[in-house]
Amino acid sequence: MSLQIKETQDSYDVIIVGSGAGGGMASKILSEAGLSVAVVEAGGDFDPAKEEDRTQLRPPWESPRRGAGTEIRPFGDFDQAIGGWEIEGEPYTRKDGTQFDWFRSRMVGGRTNHWGRISLRFGPNDFKRASIDGFGHDWPIGYEDLKPYYDKVDKLIGVFGSKEGIFNEPDGFFLPPPKPRLHELFIKRGADKAGIPMIPGRLSMLTRPINAERGVCFFCNQCNRACQAYADFSSGTCLIHPAMKKGKVDLYTYSMVRKVTTDETGKANGVSFVSKIDRKEYKLKSRVVVLGASACESARILMNSKSKAHPDGIGADSGVLGRYLHDSTGADRMGILPDLIDRDRYNEDGVGGMHMYTPWWKDNKKLDFARGYHIEYWGGMGQPAYGAGGSMDSMRKYLKDEFGNPSPNGGYGTGLKKDIRRIYGSTLGMSGRGESIPQLSNYCEIDPNVVDTYGIPVLRFHYKWTDQEIKQAKHMQDTFEEILTQAGATLLGSKPGPESMYGLAGPGRIIHEVGTTRMSNDPKSGVVSSDCQVHACKNLFIVDAGPFVSQADKNPTWTILALSWRTSDYIIEQLKQKNI
Amino acid sequence: MNRRENLKLLFAGSIGAGLLLGCEPEQVKLKGAVIGTPGGRTEEEKVRDAKLLAERFFTEDELKKISNLVDLIMPADEQSPAATTLGVPNFIEFMMKDQPSMQTPMRGGLMWLDFESEEKFGKLFNSLETAQVLEIVDLVAWPEKATEAYQGGVRWFNMLRNLTCSGYFSTQEGWKYMGYQGNVPNVWDGVPAAVLTKHGLANPDKYAGVYLKTEERSKIAVWDETGNLIG
Numbered sequence: 019m020s021l022q023i024k025e026t027q028d029s030y031d032v033i034i035v036g037s038g039a040g041g042g043m044a045s046k047i048l049s050e051a052g053l054s055v056a057v058v059e060a061g062g063d064f065d066p067a068k069e070e071d072r073t074q075l076r077p078p079w080e081s082p083r084r085g086a087g088t089e090i091r092p093f094g095d096f097d098q099a100i101g102g103w104e105i106e107g108e109p110y111t112r113k114d115g116t117q118f119d120w121f122r123s124r125m126v127g128g129r130t131n132h133w134g135r136i137s138l139r140f141g142p143n144d145f146k147r148a149s150i151d152g153f154g155h156d157w158p159i160g161y162e163d164l165k166p167y168y169d170k171v172d173k174l175i176g177v178f179g180s181k182e183g184i185f186n187e188p189d190g191f192f193l194p195p196p197k198p199r200l201h202e203l204f205i206k207r208g209a210d211k212a213g214i215p216m217i218p219g220r221l222s223m224l225t226r227p228i229n230a231e232r233g234v235c236f237f238c239n240q241c242n243r244a245c246q247a248y249a250d251f252s253s254g255t256c257l258i259h260p261a262m263k264k265g266k267v268d269l270y271t272y273s274m275v276r277k278v279t280t281d282e283t284g285k286a287n288g289v290s291f292v293s294k295i296d297r298k299e300y301k302l303k304s305r306v307v308v309l310g311a312s313a314c315e316s317a318r319i320l321m322n323s324k325s326k327a328h329p330d331g332i333g334a335d336s337g338v339l340g341r342y343l344h345d346s347t348g349a350d351r352m353g354i355l356p357d358l359i360d361r362d363r364y365n366e367d368g369v370g371g372m373h374m375y376t377p378w379w380k381d382n383k384k385l386d387f388a389r390g391y392h393i394e395y396w397g398g399m400g401q402p403a404y405g406a407g408g409s410m411d412s413m414r415k416y417l418k419d420e421f422g423n424p425s426p427n428g429g430y431g432t433g434l435k436k437d438i439r440r441i442y443g444s445t446l447g448m449s450g451r452g453e454s455i456p457q458l459s460n461y462c463e464i465d466p467n468v469v470d471t472y473g474i475p476v477l478r479f480h481y482k483w484t485d486q487e488i489k490q491a492k493h494m495q496d497t498f499e500e501i502l503t504q505a506g507a508t509l510l511g512s513k514p515g516p517e518s519m520y521g522l523a524g525p526g527r528i529i530h531e532v533g534t535t536r537m538s539n540d541p542k543s544g545v546v547s548s549d550c551q552v553h554a555c556k557n558l559f560i561v562d563a564g565p566f567v568s569q570a571d572k573n574p575t576w577t578i579l580a581l582s583w584r585t586s587d588y589i590i591e592q593l594k595q596k597n598i
Numbered sequence: 599m600n601r602r603e604n605l606k607l608l609f610a611g612s613i614g615a616g617l618l619l620g621c622e623p624e625q626v627k628l629k630g631a632v633i634g635t636p637g638g639r640t641e642e643e644k645v646r647d648a649k650l651l652a653e654r655f656f657t658e659d660e661l662k663k664i665s666n667l668v669d670l671i672m673p674a675d676e677q678s679p680a681a682t683t684l685g686v687p688n689f690i691e692f693m694m695k696d697q698p699s700m701q702t703p704m705r706g707g708l709m710w711l712d713f714e715s716e717e718k719f720g721k722l723f724n725s726l727e728t729a730q731v732l733e734i735v736d737l738v739a740w741p742e743k744a745t746e747a748y749q750g751g752v753r754w755f756n757m758l759r760n761l762t763c764s765g766y767f768s769t770q771e772g773w774k775y776m777g778y779q780g781n782v783p784n785v786w787d788g789v790p791a792a793v794l795t796k797h798g799l800a801n802p803d804k805y806a807g808v809y810l811k812t813e814e815r816s817k818i819a820v821w822d823e824t825g826n827l828i829g
Contacts, residue, residue: 064638073637075781076769081635082651083693084768090643106642123655173821181825194810197788203799219804225810226819234815236783244638336828362793363777368786402776411741428741428752430671430759432762435678435775438763442776482626539735 029535030056030268032589033194033289033304035275035319040490040561040582041310042253042261045173048308048588049265051087053593055274056302057258058270058291060311061100061124066244066255070580073098073243078403086404094404098244098252099278101122103526107471111478118343118462118479119526126271127254128312129529134371136394136573137177137248139168139580141186151388153455153486154342157567158548159397159537161188169408169581175251176228176580178369179220181378187377195224195373196237199366201397201446202374204355208505210490214393214497215379219372222251222576223555231260239401241370250370263476272298276474277323278307284327286558292472301384306557310582313564314343314462317534317536318477320545320552321464331464332555333545338536340463341474342456344528344569347391348523349514351498352447353507354416355397359490366399366443378452378571387489389453390571393497397446416508446507450494453571454487456533460525481525493519499545535564548587557598561585649791655701660708661687664758670735671762678775681766689765690758700757707754714751735828785812 029052034041041057049055064071073096077082081095088095092102101123110120123129143150145157165188172191179192195218198206202216209216223235232255233247241250248255261267272294279288279301288303309316317340321331333339371394378390410428417425417437425437465478495513502509514521525531538544541553544566552558562581563574570577592598634647656664659705668690681687694701711723714734719726719813723734738744738751739759768770788794788801788809820829 062640066638075783076637077773077781078768078769082647082689083635083696084689084764086693086696086764088643088696090640096637098638100638102642169825172825176819178810180805189819193819194808194814194827195805196786197801197809199730200789200797200799201795203794203801204797205787207800218808226815226817228819230818237786238781238783240778250643256819304686324759357797362790362796363742363779364790364793365779365784365786366789367780367784399778399780401781402767402773402778404764404768406767406772408760410759410763411752426740426742428739428756428759430735430739431673432675434759435672435675438767439776 024266025080026299029303029405030054030306031304031593032056032306033058033302034308034310034561035289036128036309036311036315036562037126037258037269038123038253038310038312038562039130039578040131040563041308042127042257042308043204043579043582044561044586045267046257046261047583048589049261049267050412051590052265053590054266056268056270056304058273058275058289059126060274061126061271061295062270063126063269064098064244064254065259066098067246067248071244072246074240074246076236078401079491081097084404093132093242096240097242099129099242100125108476109468109470110476111465111468113478113480116480117524117526119524120477120531121526121529122312122315125254126258126269127252130253130538130575131240131244132250132529133573133575134485135222136371136375137190137220137251137576138392138572139188139190140164140570140577141188142284143186144568144572147389147398147568153388155456155538155543155567158537158544164577164580164584167583169578170583171320171576171579173221173228176224176226176232177220177222177254177576180218182217184377192220193228195219196225196368198373199368199398200361201355201358202372202395204357204507205395205446205448205501206374208501208503208507209376211504212497212500214376214501216374216376219375221369221371222247223369223371225369232256237367237369239367239370254324263371272300274472274474275311275319276472278309278319278332278555280323280325280327280332280555282327284325284555286555292474294472297472297505298496306559306593308559308561308589309564310561310563311434313532313534313566314477316562316564317462318464320535328554332558333535333552335554336541336543336545338458338543340534341458341461342477342533342536343460343531344454344456344533345525346528346569346571347452347454347483347487348449348528349492349494349498349521350447350449351483351502351521352445352510353502353505354413354441354442354445354510355417355505355507357506358446359417359564360440361399361443363399365399372396385493387486387493388455389486391450391452391490391494391513392571393452394449395446395447397443399443402442409505410434413441445510448498448501450491450498451528451530451571451573452487452490452494453569455484455485456536458566461510462534479526483519483522483525488519490520493523495520530563530569532566532574535560537565538567549588550581551588559585559589650692650695653695656690656691659724660705661691663708663711664690666724666731667735667758668762668765670731671759672766679771681762684766684769684771686762686765690761693761703754703757707751707758710751710754786816787812
């Protein structure tokens with residue numbers, strides 16, 4: 019991580035706050051149109067192709083904690099995403115005993131360094147849920163508006179998959195998918211018996227090259243460590259850095275934006291930010307400001323952008339700023355497959371994610387909850403690191419000797435060592451990721467009593483799941499048991515019941531939070547228009563997942579990218595027409 | 599000197615702190631060596647790793663108990679070395695500082711060993727004969743056989759077993775024993791045919807023409823207007 023303050027011009031055509039999927043795409047499209055761009059990022063820069071930044075292919079013994087997670091790398095010591103649910107000096111609070119955990123990545127590329135690269139388009143139904151089930155609201159745009167942009171994103175960034183012709187899982191421009199792993203074939207056998215579809219995964223890794231700038235996947239399973247061949251998508255390697263090479267793009271790192279500054283008419287004229295290095299306040303000027311700081315962070319910036327023209331912050335007059343915050347639902351289950359005990363060894367790394375998954379397959383009209391979920395599968399002969407050989411105090415009994423007698427749990431010695439080798443690669447499981455229903459009563463707001471280390475007021479969250487999400491989680495648990503059992507697996511642990519909301523993950527834990535600056539053509543029910551233009555401030559735009567009216571049972575990144583491209587095109591056109 | 603040897607040296611005794619401060623002859627060799635995890639570290643991470651590596655948590659007495667126990671949990675056999683040979687005590691020492699919530703239960707468990715040894719044999723744990731050590735360990739090593747009175751000890755031994763296995767299998771020797779073959783650039787072309795046959799499984803026919811053809815891996819993808827891959 020390089021530490022430096024950039025000495026550059028202080029006036030730009032466009033300032034983009036945040037360098038994740040939304041900010042990255044905007045920086046590319048706007049700079050290619052010849053505009054001068056400043057990208058303001060709260061964390062540092064890095065390049066996985068440089069040896070000093072590389073964590074890919076490092077064995078665990080290079081880490082004194084053997085790859086265990088730390089507070090700022092909760093997904094492991096070699097994970098490239100720096101940040102986590104708790105960041106020192108950058109707190110947030112919760113209200114009324116409710117729960118929300120806010121995951122942030124402070125670095126170039128933001129959370130595109132973290133995500134599983136599951137790259138699913140929203141389908142036609144996903145934009146019109148209220149018309150289908152009566153809950154929440156429709157988007158003011160539809161699939162047909164985003165389709166051309168999804169197509170362009172596929173070709174620019176690359177995603178593997180298979181053409182399936184499923185109405186609400188639109189096909190794209192796919193690279194060839196990798197063949198399944200062994201546990202995925204076992205699960206497929208179970209899913210077939212249960213009548214549940216399983217299709218090749220749709221992940222943004224280059225199984226074949228798409229241009230001369232990025233390399234091709236060499237199957238190390240470590241996309242979360244950032245690829246030195248740039249064969250997976252992250253905003254830094256695929257958008258920000260290329261934009262900096264080709265266009266007029268300046269990157270301001272370790273720069274924490276306090277507010278959008280406005281003139282006396284209420285128009286945005288730049289941002290005010292704190293340098294984390296010298297802890298001094300700086301101002302940048304621009305004709306247009308684009309927020310891509312993440313749904314909650316962008317909402318926070320708007321709320322803190324108070325002025326004479328915007329006494330309660332920008333967009334607060336909509337009445338929905340910070341409201342309709344929603345995350346995906348999540349629940350998991352695990353099993354052990356006796357057929358995989360004593361399994362043959364070979365390199366099973368594959369890509370950094372599942373080679374097969376299950377898209378939502380049911381009709382909600384026949385169910386007691388309104389929205390669907392997809393299923394992600396995991397298992398296999400992963401890299402032994404921190405945690406390897408663990409839990410033999412409860413797992414060893416699943417090993418049987420030649421006479422069928424189970425090993426005793428726990429123990430020590432060569433027998434234990436052999437049992438660990440026998441059981442390796444035999445556990446597997448699945449995770450449901452579903453759509454929740456956005457609620458006015460789930461929100462973030464400014465906590466009047468708490469500031470961060472830069473003196474910026476922080477967010478306070480209020481979030482509760484409803485019966486809809488709880489019933490969905492129950493359905494997930496029933497489905498998981500059925501698939502695992504049909505696949506021949508022995509279920510591990512006990513089935514989560516009502517006492518734990520059927521294992522439903524806490525809000526924020528799936529890291530898909532969206533909706534805080536939602537889109538509506540009515541300024542009284544949305545912060546931004548259908549072009550992601552802030553109603554109350556026409557030269558201010560939002561390109562993260564804040565404008566999502568509803569989060570489908572898909573991962574949000576592909577839609578953030580498509581929307582950001584569309585918004586960027588709109589900005590270019592509006593500048594040309596001198597409307598902003 | 600490789601990094602693992604550095605770590606060993608650092609934990610070898612009180613000279614560890616001196617090495618970091620640079621007042622021993624070995625200092626020259628340490629210069630430029632990576633202290634802590636390499637690759638894209640923040641300044642805070644570098645400082646924290648260096649600090650944790652310089653600190654000592656276990657006393658000599660505790661380290662002796664740990665060394666004894668980890669070799670009992672993962673002993674040498676004809677195919678693999680003992681846990682102490684792979685530096686497992688040093689790893690556990692580091693984890694105590696990295697995840698301080700483990701300190702009290704670990705220290706408590708090690709204290710209990712002396713209490714139990716005194717009760718049973720009238721001497722401290724580190725002075726026991728092998729058979730006596732096993733007698734103590736057997737009280738807590740088998741969760742389902744252990745009596746109610748020893749459940750606290752069982753939890754401690756579970757933690758020690760887990761840490762020992764983590765430290766053992768996250769090494770080059772551990773990988774070799776486990777038969778792990780990954781973490782190298784390769785081309786995935788599905789589960790080996792013999793393995794598929796053994797389990798009576800096959801790749802779905804439906805996607806035979808869709809899956810990655812490894813010989814096309816270097817060809818830049820080209821699509822027609824409707825998204826069919828044509829080149």
